[in-house]
Amino acid sequence: MPPLLRLSLPPHRLLLVVGRRRRRLESPPPTPRHYRVCVRAAAAEAADASVSVSVSVSVEEAHGLPFPPERAAYHRELAAAAAAVERACRLCVDVRRTLLSGDKKILEKNDQTPVTVADFGVQALISLELQRSFPTIPLVAEEDSASVRSNNVLVESISSAVADNVSHVDSSLTHDEVLRAIDRGGKDVVSSSTYWVLDPIDGTQGFLRGDDTLYLVGLALLVNGKAVVGVMGCPNWANDTIADGKVGSSSSPLDRGILTVAHVGCGTWSRRLSMVQLPMVQDTWNRCLVDSCPDIHKARFCLSDNQTWNMIPLSVLFNSTMDESNHRDENEILISYVHSGSLCKYLTVASGRASVFVLKARTKTLKSWDHAVGVICVEEAGGQVSDWSGKPLDLAADLTARRDICPWGGILITNGVLHDELVEMISANHK
Structure with missing residues (x-):
């Protein structure tokens, strides 16, 4: 040998x-x-x-990453994050299979958005996985257990989902251990400059639908206000995924699922999710690159499904169309709506399936978990992310809980080639 x-x-x-x-x-x-x-x-x-x-x-x-440890300062952290997110995606798929069998697995959060066993289960699972390897690195995440502690049936469902997917259990996980793992990502002050940021399920509305709308698990490691590691797991992503946020009808369940990783200075890479918990040699890693479209009127723009073109300052300068079969002149822009959370749109740009994602901020603050992992995945794929004034997102703006960011106007995610021109147009026409 x-x-x-x-x-x-x-x-x-x-x-x-x-x-x-x-x-x-x-x-x-x-x-x-x-x-x-x-x-x-x-x-x-x-x-x-x-x-x-x-x-x-x-x-x-x-089984490892597509680049060696000596070239990646946070190689160990990324490997652990990727393994945890992959397990979390399996949990999501398991829960989603039984989601429509009864309404006890669905709650309403205080902001009236639905939350499921999967949201809490993913947060507990990833919290447990990361704490085992990196006990001193705090976690910032979306959920806390206050709304579920009084519901014994729900707590049992969450604990069971976590126990079925956690990597190592020396003894049976107690309900209290699972609830404490959820609350590890709660609203406590985070004094460390190094911390994880987790969105348990980005696109919960899509997760709850009975079709193949996109949703994903997003995890990033921040150091001194910069994302240095990022992982996205998207169980419904397929090779023929189109910009409306659904997989193509020809895609079988076995063809779906993508795991995307990014490390500062090492690029963004993806491979198929392994939805079976058997240790096996993984699929090939492929480099993710943004598209190279240099012309605004030829680019594909991605919008949130709860926002319209006339909410974007560019609507002063360009008309919009959703019909890509028609010839477009220089005054018309092709737009598509991705029916999923913000991180799915970041992934769409990072993978080259859209040139631009424009998001209008409806409030002065946005949540860090909706953007942190997207920033590094797009930038390491060759793209650029900023607020509408062109300033990079300040992921460390919230010095206490590390949960809020304050972009001016909104967020602009592009292939990089179009960024400066679009910033100039948007900032000049934003009131």
């Missing part, structure tokens, strides 16, 4: 293709087996140029 080789190829240029092999859960971890893999290094001067290098890698290495 030849020794393992460490590659010195530059980051973001590796594509691992490894065969799947299953291992029985009840057996102890075997001695690492080795597989032949093909590594393609794309030449910097030619996108289609490649070389093939045959090396041996262990199963454990194939």
